[in-house]
Amino acid sequence: MKSSEIRTRFLEFFKKRGHAILPSASLVPENDPSVLFNTAGMQPLVPYLMGQKHPLGQRLASCQKCVRTGDLDDIGDAHHLSFFEMLGNWSLGDYFKEEAIGWSYEFLTSKEEGLGLDPKRLYVTVFEGDENASRDEDAVQIWKKYIPENRIYFLPAKNNWWSPGDNGPCGPDTEMFYDITDEGLGDMTHEQYVQADEEGKVVEIWNDVFMQYEKRDGKVVGKLSQRNVDTGSGLERITMLMQGKNNVYSTDFFSPVIEYIKTNAKDYSERGARIIGDHLRSSLFIVGDGVFPSNKDQGYIVRRLVRRAAVQMRLCGLADNASAEVLKLFQKAYVGAYTEIQNERVVEAITEEIQKFQKTLESGLKEFEKGTDPFILATTYGFPIELTEELAEEKGIEIDRRKFDEKMSEHQDKSRAGAEQKFKGGLANTNEKTVKLHTAHHLLLAALQEVLGNNVHQRGSNITEERLRMDFNFDRKLTAEELQKVEDLVNSWIVGRFPVVRREMPREEAEKLGAEMEFGAKYPEIVSVYTIQDPDDKYVSKEFCGGPHVANTGDIGGFKIQKEEASSAGVRRIKGVLA
Secondary structure, eight states: OOHHHHHHHHHHHHHTTTOEEEOOOOSSOSSOTTOSSOOSTTGGGHHHHTTOOOTTOSEEEEEEEEEOOTTGGGTTSSSOOSEEEEEEEEEESSOOHHHHHHHHHHHHHOTTTSOOOOGGGEEEEEEOOOSSSOOOHHHHHHHTTTSOGGGEEEEOHHHHEEOSSSSEEEEEEEEEEEEOOSSOOOSOOHHHHHHHHHTTSEEEEEEEEEEEEEEETTEEEEEEEEEEEEEEEEHHHHHHHHTTOSSGGGSTTTHHHHHHHHHHOSSOOHHHHHHHHHHHHHHHHHHHTTOOSOSSHHHHHHHHHHHHHHHHHHHHTOOTTHHHHHHHHHHHHTTTTOGGGOOHHHHHHHHHHHHHHHHHHHHHHHHHHTTOOHHHHHHTTOOOHHHHHHHHHHHTOOOOHHHHHHHHHHHHHHHHHHHHHHOOSSBSOOSHHHHHHHHHHHHHHHHHHHHHOTTOOEEEEEEOSSOEEEEEEOSSOOOHHHHHHHHHHHHHHHHTTOBEEEEEEEHHHHHHHTOBOOTTOOOOSEEEEEEEEOTTOOEEEEEEOOOOOOSBGGGGOOEEEEEEEEEETTEEEEEEEEO
């Protein structure tokens, strides 16, 4: 069964059961600043899951475009993807566990209306209960109508409780797994099942979330005004099963692309081909939704995906025009499904980014060819260690990862030691949260200068593990728009995951560099300077500072401005916290 047929069959199944069919929302969330992309089918529906009435009713279904980039390093294995399609159906205060579980089982196993999967290969997990909610015995009793009780397993919240993040609707879930072994696993004990899951012998194919609760700041605070159902099934994984494949890259989504790369690569790598295919497909859909490569927010994610693909293209020995050909193959695969990716400008934007990166890559490669230490490549030139390892493998050079990690650890220790000796009064302590806020402090000053002008300078600071406080020269109250721009800039640099580099240099050299100086401070002949640069080697921040700091801006997590007020005549004060 083709992937397009599976998509259509799913939507028709739930349409017959009274569900309104929603078109896929954009990958970019409309009213959710907490995430960069829609990561699940339910994400565009959060207001309605919280109680707001949906104009199309209480029963909905869709095939939603999703992007998740938290596990990019796993791309290249059998199942991980950065872009995927999520099949989902929802009840907004209408039906609950009985119907949701029954329809899930019916669609998976029915040969007439569903997928016709073998029910003897199905296994189910349910929520074992904790301080937030009781053991889900109701789900077990319903499941016993369809599968033997010894194939139903209780698991903790980390496995069978779902929420979109620290805030919003949440609840226990029941998940369906399918045996993908040739011989068949048969009945298994709880321990045998857990081991089979860890070994990849069973694959999750469906998830029914019973959204009854609300989470705030990471804690369950009570029940929702209505009981909801949120289901999800990854189209790519389902397609893998239906097409009898052992990995998603052998399905009709990717097979023409993988074959093209295999035919045209001078030095073919299966993992490299998968990364190229995955990253270019994701980029195609993100750019198709209006996000172009940049150094901010979603644009930076596109840039990162495209550049990772470019590196693998180089390692595989593909021609410069290969990216355009791969993108056109994906366009062909989705004709009739997603019109937004068919625009030629989408392909042009991605290929232009690759061409631009090739120049940057070549300059970095010159240092690599000189035998530059991986630690220097990482801290000075912004080369991730993974990229250096890939380049080294191409040359048959062995990289001592252990030595690199030791140097990075030593680098961080020196930063902390420097803080104890040189940074006075600004830090109350050097615990993890305070260090994150210290680095955020540098980004905040840089953002203020970009929004308000380079005449803005720090006039005092205090940082604790709860918050940062910065005084700066400015003669008026900041507007709400200015404050939002500053906050957005800081968070875009955090998302960018830029390296934070410490260097010792003569004071005169630091002054020529234009490093920001603490107001009224006296510095020795040799000073410590922390710099933060984007992938284009543009300085985001450069300051005289003893540290300590995080190794990478991404380690901060997030930043929020709490308050802006007057401190004294011509001096304003901002207070901020980790988000």
